[in-house]
Amino acid sequence: MKDLNGLSKEKLEEMYVKMEQIRQFELKAAELYQAGELPGFLHPCAGQEAAAVGVMTAIDQDDYISTTHRGHGHVIAKGTDLNRMMAELFAKKDGCCRGNGGSMHIMDRSRGILGANGIVGAGTTLATGAALAAKISGNGRIAVSFFGDGAQNEGFFHESMNIASIWNLPVIFACENNQYAESTSQKYHMRPDDIAQRGEGYGVKSFTADGNDVLDVYEKARQAAEICRKGEGPVLIESKTYRWFGHYVGDPGIYRPEGEAEMWKGPEKEPIARFRAQLAGKGLFTEEELDQLRDQVARQIEEAVAFGKASEPQVPEFALENVYEEGLL
Ligand SMILES: Cc1ncc(C[n+]2csc(CCOP(=O)(O)OP(=O)(O)O)c2C)c(N)n1
Numbered sequence: 001m002k003d004l005n006g007l008s009k010e011k012l013e014e015m016y017v018k019m020e021q022i023r024q025f026e027l028k029a030a031e032l033y034q035a036g037e038l039p040g041f042l043h044p045c046a047g048q049e050a051a052a053v054g055v056m057t058a059i060d061q062d063d064y065i066s067t068t069h070r071g072h073g074h075v076i077a078k079g080t081d082l083n084r085m086m087a088e089l090f091a092k093k094d095g096c097c098r099g100n101g102g103s104m105h106i107m108d109r110s111r112g113i114l115g116a117n118g119i120v121g122a123g124t125t126l127a128t129g130a131a132l133a134a135k136i137s138g139n140g141r142i143a144v145s146f147f148g149d150g151a152q153n154e155g156f157f158h159e160s161m162n163i164a165s166i167w168n169l170p171v172i173f174a175c176e177n178n179q180y181a182e183s184t185s186q187k188y189h190m191r192p193d194d195i196a197q198r199g200e201g202y203g204v205k206s207f208t209a210d211g212n213d214v215l216d217v218y219e220k221a222r223q224a225a226e227i228c229r230k231g232e233g234p235v236l237i238e239s240k241t242y243r244w245f246g247h248y249v250g251d252p253g254i255y256r257p258e259g260e261a262e263m264w265k266g267p268e269k270e271p272i273a274r275f276r277a278q279l280a281g282k283g284l285f286t287e288e289e290l291d292q293l294r295d296q297v298a299r300q301i302e303e304a305v306a307f308g309k310a311s312e313p314q315v316p317e318f319a320l321e322n323v324y325e326e327g328l329l
C-alpha cells in the first residue's frame, strides 16, 4: 500500500476531508453571517487549514486542546460533529454548548476540547494546566495549545512556557503565525522574525513549519508529540500561514499590502491545492476522487446548516444557568 510521510491512504483521506470541512464550513459561516443569520462575531480561519489538521493528525482522540477566537478549524479537526457546531453558531439548543457559547466559546469535552477563548493568549494556561494534570495522574495524555502570533506577546504565554519548561510538562505550544494581530503586522509587534526563537529563552525545543503544508506541520507535530510522551516536553511549533479573511467578517483589511492575500490564495501557497497536488502526484488519489470527497463535504455542510436552522433557539435565561456549581455556595 502506498503512503506519504508514513501516513496511510486512509489517514491521508481523513486529512483531506477535514481540510475541506474546515474551508467549506468557514466560507458558509461567513456567508450566513453576512446575510445577518448568525449572532455575535465571526473570525474565520480559512487559509489556515493545514496548520490545524497537521497538528491534530499527530495527536490522539484523548489528548487535550485549547483554542482561540479563531477556533473552528481546531474543533473540526478534532472531530466535533458539524451539525452541533453549526447549531452553536446559530445559538440554538442543539449546539455543542447548547447555544450558550457561540463561535468564540465552542467546547466539547468528549473530544478533549477545553474550549475556544475570546481572551487572547489565555488558552496557553488551560493547556498547561491540563498537561500538569496529565503528568500527575500519569494518564499518558498530552495537551496542545493553539494560539496566534499576537497571543505570544501576552504574559499568559510567557508564564505558561516557563512553568511548562521547568516542570517538563507534556504540552505543545502550537502557534499559528498568520502574520497579523488584528490590524497589526508581525513586523510591528515583535523584533525577531521567527516566533520559534521565543522558545530558546525558556529552554524549550522549537520548530518552524510551513503552515500551509499539512505534511510539514504533521512531521513537526509528530516529533513534538513523541518528545512530550517521553516526558521531555514542552515543545513549541510555529506554523507560518495566512488568514484569507480580515480579522473578522466585515473587516475591510486595508492594512494589508495590495496583492498579498491574492498571493496566499494562489496555487503555490494555498494549503488545499498543495495537498491535492501531493496526493495526486504520488498517485494515491485521482483528481476525480478528490473532487468527489470535496463534493461529499459540501453536502455535509448543507446538512449542518439545515440542522442549525431547524434547531430550537436557546432562551436568554439559559445564559444564567451553569454559572455557579450547584451546592458550592
Ligand atoms: C487579552 C486580550 N487582549 C486583546 C484582545 C483583543 N483582540 C482580539 S483578537 C486580537 C488579535 C489576536 O491576534 P493573534 O493572536 O495573532 O490571533 P489571530 O486573530 O491572528 O488569529 C486582539 C488583540 C482580547 N480579545 N484579549
Ligand SMILES: [Mg+2]
Binding pocket: 148, 149, 150, 176, 177, 178, 179, 180, 181, 182
Ligand atoms: Mg495572528
